[in-house]
Amino acid sequence: MNTTTMSTPTGPLTIVATDAGVVRAAGFTDSVDELMALVHPSLRGHPRKQTDLGPISKAVESYLDGDLSALDTIEVEQATGGDFLGHAWAVLRQVKPGEPVTYTEFAELAGRPTAVRAAAQACARNAIAPFVPCHRVLRTDGTLGGYRYGLDVKKWLLGHEMR
16 A cells, blocks of 8 residues: 655645555545554555655646546545445545535435435545545535534635635
8 A cells, every 4th residue: 555645725635545546545634544544454555655646646736726527537445334335435426526415415316315314424434535525515504514624624625626
């Protein structure tokens, strides 16, 4: 597993990826240990710090520079523990920048309109932010709701994507 920490306007973004360039964890923290704890044991490896992750780092730079679809090109992998989570994470990757959805709308998009709590759990258990953009899901009343890396980060990401 390769890791790097990049500077962003909202703080450090650390990424954990395979040698083949598949992201298994990412988040707005400088703690590799914090992210490794989110990776399913079957997908973990020994982390090796790198200064650059090639196409992954380039995609983050492009996203920060305004190419809001740049992260969509990066392959991701996280163990689900169930069919719904994997499907929900794939659906999250289809939510367009600048077009956030509510938890209710997310549940509907995932094909389970009554599973609002399960949709919220998919966001909470997502280990690959912002590549799997759980920040694009809001409460039904339009407020931010929660975010593992804090509401200031979520607010910045949403503002960045509204340009």
